[in-house]
Amino acid sequence: xxxxxxxxxxxxxxxxxxxxxxxxxxxxxxxxxxxxxxxxxxxxxxxxxxxxxxxxxxxxxxxxxxxxxxxxxxxxxxxxxxxxxxxxxxxxxxxxxxxxxxxxxxxxxxxxxxxxxxxxxxxxxxxxxxxxxxxxxxxxxxxxxxxxxxxxxxxxxxxxxxxxxxxxxxxxxxxxxxxxxxxxxxxxxxxxxxxxxxxxxxxxxxxxxxxxxxxxxxxxxxxxxxxxxxxxxxxxxxxxxxxxxxxxxxxxxxxxxxxxxxxxxxxxxxxxxxxxxxxxxxxxxxxxxxxxxxxxx
Numbered sequence: 500x501x502x503x504x505x506x507x508x509x510x511x512x513x514x515x516x517x518x519x520x521x522x523x524x525x526x527x528x529x530x531x532x533x534x535x536x537x538x539x540x541x542x543x544x545x546x547x548x549x550x551x552x553x554x555x556x557x558x559x560x561x562x563x564x565x566x567x568x569x570x571x572x573x574x575x576x577x578x579x580x581x582x583x584x585x586x587x588x589x590x591x592x593x594x595x596x597x598x599x600x601x602x603x604x605x606x607x608x609x610x611x612x613x614x615x616x617x618x619x620x621x622x623x624x625x626x627x628x629x630x631x632x633x634x635x636x637x638x639x640x641x642x643x644x645x646x647x648x649x650x651x652x653x654x655x656x657x658x659x660x661x662x663x664x665x666x667x668x669x670x671x672x673x674x675x676x677x678x679x680x681x682x683x684x685x686x687x688x689x690x691x692x693x694x695x696x697x698x699x700x701x702x703x704x705x706x707x708x709x710x711x712x713x714x715x716x717x718x719x720x721x722x723x724x725x726x727x728x729x730x731x732x733x734x735x736x737x738x739x740x741x742x743x744x745x746x747x748x749x750x751x752x753x754x755x756x757x758x759x760x761x762x763x764x765x766x767x768x769x770x771x772x773x774x775x776x777x778x779x780x781x782x783x784x785x786x787x788x789x790x791x792x793x794x795x796x
Contacts, residue, residue: 507720507728508543509790512783513709513742515734516549516559518694519752522775524648528563531776534783535563543787546570546712548705548734548742550663550693553578554656557605568715573691573700573738574708575611575662580604587719610708611662612688612701621664621699624682631669634699635660647695662703665696691738694754698738705734706741713745731786733779743768750782 514520521528528535538545544567547556553571557578560569566583570576579592581604592606618636625632635643635658644654646667673679676690683690683699691698709732717727732739732746735754740761743749749765751758753774762768771778 510543511716511728511730512538512543512545513548513730513732515739516547516551518735518754518775519733520776520779528776531780534780550698552657552659554659568712570708572661572663573698574703574705575700577608577708577711579606581606608711610703614660617664617699620686620688621666628678628682632666633669634664634666662700664699666699667696693738694736704741705739706745709742709745748786752778
C-alpha cells in the first residue's frame, strides 16, 4: 500500500522472470527467498517485468506474496493490484479492467498494440519474407507446454495473450534477422528476442513501462530530480536491456549467452556469478547492503 505520509522506499526493484528471478528450466524461485523476504520486510517494492501474460503473472505475484505493480508482455500492460493501492489518489489509474477472466482487483495502464493486430501482422510477415514463422496463436496448449516446459494449466495462462505474439522459426533461425526487423518496422511494430522466443509487439518495451512506474511512485511521494527513488533492474536477455539502461543499479544475470559489448552500453553494469534466482538473490542483497552502508557512513 502506498502511504504518501510515510518515507519512500529505499529502492524500486524491477525484475525479469524467466532465467532471472525464476530458474530457466524449473521455474523455481526458492533460491531468491532470502532477498525477497528482505525486500518485503523493508518495504521495497519488487516489480515483476516479463514477457509473460497478465494471467500468468497475477498467479505468480500472489505465490510470491507481492503487491507491487507488475508489467506483462514486454511492457504491453502495467497492472496494479487494487487491494494494495486503494489509498492512491483519485485519477492515479486511467482504467479498470472489466469482464475479463482473472482480472478482478487489477487496474491497468494499456501501453501495447492489441493482440489481434499482431497475429495478422505475423502472418503477413511470414508470407512476404518467405520465412517459417510460427506464433503462439497457431499453437495448441500441448505444443506451448512442450516448448516452454510449463504444465498444461500454466500453458493455458501463457496462451492468454493481450499485447505480444511470441514466435519461433520452424527450422534453423537465420543468421541475419535484419529483414525481419525491417518488416516489423514497416508495420509500426518491432521484434525483440527473449530467452526462448522472439516476440512481435508494438513500440513498447520494458524500459517504457519501467519509466511509467518510476514516475508513478515518485509522484506519490512528491519526489523529483536527484531525490527520486533509486532503481535496481535485473534481467538476462536482450528484451531486458531497455530496463537495464534506465536503472541506477543494472544487473545482468549470468546465462549461457554472452553480450560482450553490453558493459560499454550500460554504465555500472554488474554481472552475477550465478544464474537464475541464486544470482538474483546475491545481487539484491549485495546492492541493498552496500547502499545501507553508504547511507550510514
